[in-house]
Amino acid sequence: MTTDLGKVRGLGSAKSGTEHFWMQRVTAIANLPLVIYLVYFIFAHLGAPRAAIIASIKNPFCAVALSLAMISILWHMRLGLQVVIEDYVHSEGRKLATLLIINFATFFLGAVALYSILKMSFGL
Amino acid sequence: MSQNRISSRPLSPHLQVYHPMLSTAMSIFHRITGIALSAGMVLLVWWFSAASTSDDYFIFVNGLFAHWLGRLVLFGFTWALMHHLLGGLRHFIWDTGRGFDLNKVEWLVRANVIGSILLTVLIWIIGYGVRA
16 A cells, blocks of 8 residues: 555655664764763863863874764763654644754754864864 | 443453552552653753753753752663663563563563673662762
C-alpha cells in the first residue's frame, strides 16, 4: 500500500522515517569518546586559573575535540528532550511551543559554547 | 487526542498496573538523568563562557562551583552522566537484539546502578587526587 514516491523516500504516513532514532544512536556513539575527553578536560582543570584553561584550549586538538563534544552532546540532548515532550505534552499548542523553546535553547547553548571555545583558542 | 479522551473504549494497561521492577526504575532513571544532564549543559556552557570572558568573572563562577553546594551539584551531574552513559551502552546491547533474556536484563540493570556509582566515586577520587 505504498506509492512509488513513498517507496523512494522511505517514508510512511508519519511523514518521517527512522532518522530521529538513528541520529540518537549516531550521536550516542560519538558522545562516548567525546564525553570521556570532556570529563577528563574538566577534572584536569578543576580549580585551575583561567590562563591554564586558555593555554590548553589554544591547542587545536583540544579546541576541536571540545567543539565536537558540544555539538554532539547538544544534538543528542535536543533529540532526547524532543521525545520526552512528545510523550508527555499532548496539547498541540503547548507541544509546539515547548519544542520551539528546546530547539532555540539548544542552538543558543551551542552558539555560546562554540563562540567561547573558539574565542579562547584563537586568542583574546 | 480530545476524541480519544471522551471515548469509552478501554485503555491499554499503563505503568501503574505492573509490579515495579529495577528494570522499570532504570528505564525511568535513564530519562530523568537525561533531563538533568540537559540542565547540567547550561552550567557547562556557562563555565566555558565565563572562562572566555574575564579573570574576575571566571573566579566568581569557579567560586560558585567550588562551594559545597556547587560541588554537590557537580557530584550529582557526574553520577547522572555515568548512569546515562552506562544506560546508553545497555541500549546499544539491546539494539543488537541481545540481552533480552530476563536474567540478562536483571544483570544489565544491576551493572548499570553499581557501575554508575563506582565510576562516579572513582572519578571524584582521581579528581581530588590529581589536585592534591
